[in-house]
Amino acid sequence: MTISLLYVDAGKGHYVPAKAMGDVLAARGYDAPVEDLFVALDSTFWHWFCKAEWRFFLKHPILERIVHGVSDNRFTNVILRALSKTKPIRTKFIAWYKERKPDVILSTNFLGGVIVGELAAYYKLDVKVYVYAADAFNNPVAGFHINVDKIFIPSFVGEENLERQGYSQDQIIRSPFPLQQSIEKMERVSKQEARSLLGLEDRFTILYNLGGEGIGSDKLIRYLAKEEADYQIVIVGKTDEQTKKHFLEITKDSNLRVHVPGFVTNIGMYMLACDIQAGKAGANALMESIALRRPFLLSQVLYAARDTTRFFKLRGVGWVEGSSKKQSEIIKTYARSEEARAEMDSHFDKLPLTFSTEAFVDLLLKNVNQNR
Incomplete structure (x- = not known):
């Protein structure tokens, strides 16, 4: 089984859980490549933009709260879904998909959820589309996609937020927080x-x-x-x-x-x-x-x-x-x-949280096997 793990280069918080999951899955004998979403899509501009925007807003947090607060909405979601289906993105995606042949695609950034969710539906692909909400307590409204099969989130606060966005109880999975293996x-x-x-x-x-x-x-x-x-x-x-x-x-x-x-x-x-x-x-x-x-x-x-x-x-x-x-x-x-x-x-x-990549992978595989 191939479980492709996609992250976005916009902070270590997206890469670290993807790497941790990949390490555990590989140790158990699964094919679990860990890749930058926009490198996989051969999109040089978006790869640069995500990192540059993230670094800029780290230096200007007040501006970040204003800009992202205004832009995190359904309208932005519509734009992202439309951009996903532009010819450069969709042709690179389907070429990547045919090469990788994944059974499951798990993204640790909301952009992966909306892009992969949209293109999996567009091409009618037989693949499970999963998202791990790496921000733990939130996942952007702009990243919502009805075709996401499961969205994993490690906190009860985050679970409540996902329900308000419109995800069903069947889609939302409370999960352990996947720690990097060194910890x-x-x-x-x-x-x-x-x-x-x-x-x-x-x-x-x-x-x-x-x-x-x-x-x-x-x-x-x-x-x-x-x-x-x-x-x-x-x-x-x-x-x-x-x-x-x-x-x-x-x-x-x-x-x-x-x-x-x-x-x-x-x-x-x-x-x-x-x-x-x-x-x-x-x-x-x-x-x-x-x-x-x-x-x-x-x-x-x-x-x-x-x-x-x-x-x-x-x-x-x-x-x-x-x-x-x-x-x-x-x-x-x-x-x-x-x-x-x-x-x-x-x-x-009294904290109602668990921390373990091993336990996260157990839960991931349980859901994969239940829905095969």
Whole structure:
């Protein structure tokens, strides 16, 4: 059986779950190629556009919420469906399909759902069209397609949103969150042991995440330094030497203990070593933190992740706060109050989410086999 996994190069949150699923499926003997949707369609412009737009809006989050908030509607959905059937797209798709001969096509980006859903119907293909909603709590209205056989989403908040969009209960599948294998299979050591392994001090630690593209802010770090806070801060994400020097420079006369490892391949160990994670995060980094029982203090959310705020309010496993002063107060309370940390542990105990790519693949194959 061939299960083709398609992602879009617009953030690691789309690639990482596709790669994780592909690895597990391949280990079980399935043909599971992982491909960029627009590379598969030989569409150079759309491949460039998706990445460029995503990077631009990371730098301008307020503009992102406005633009995507206005454009995420049924009208855009109609346009996307029409574009899918233009000759360059449909001819490249059917050529790709005939070469791959997939039994199932699973997309980890909403564009895959609407494009593949439209063209599978157009060509009357005998293929299952699945979508994994990688944003966890939302999937764009613009990506809706009635011909999607199953749409997998890992949260109850996301499930409610899909129902409001018009997906049937038969189409919506509550799923585990597919963790990257380096985190799913890692040994869960204690906070103290993780710190020792990483050469960190055994003290209250903030893991400050700049994201995979290193497009982050220094506002919270500056504020904590000014307030003479006494924390250990570990800054991860894509960084260059100039960025590292910048963070060390703005904290050199403070009480903060700052480490800047930058991009790391053992991010799970750093999560285990921290008490709280802060900064920017897509759904992938956010859910990985929650899977390892570390609360996340988000400085902002993009339109695609807007219901993260509602999820945090309902489940109490993190915060969304843009004010550096209020962020500092949240951290101070959490650092000083054993009661606050115990309450957070109880929230994690009650969280109605599961995290496992192995379990996700079990569910995926169950649905494939039920509908063959």
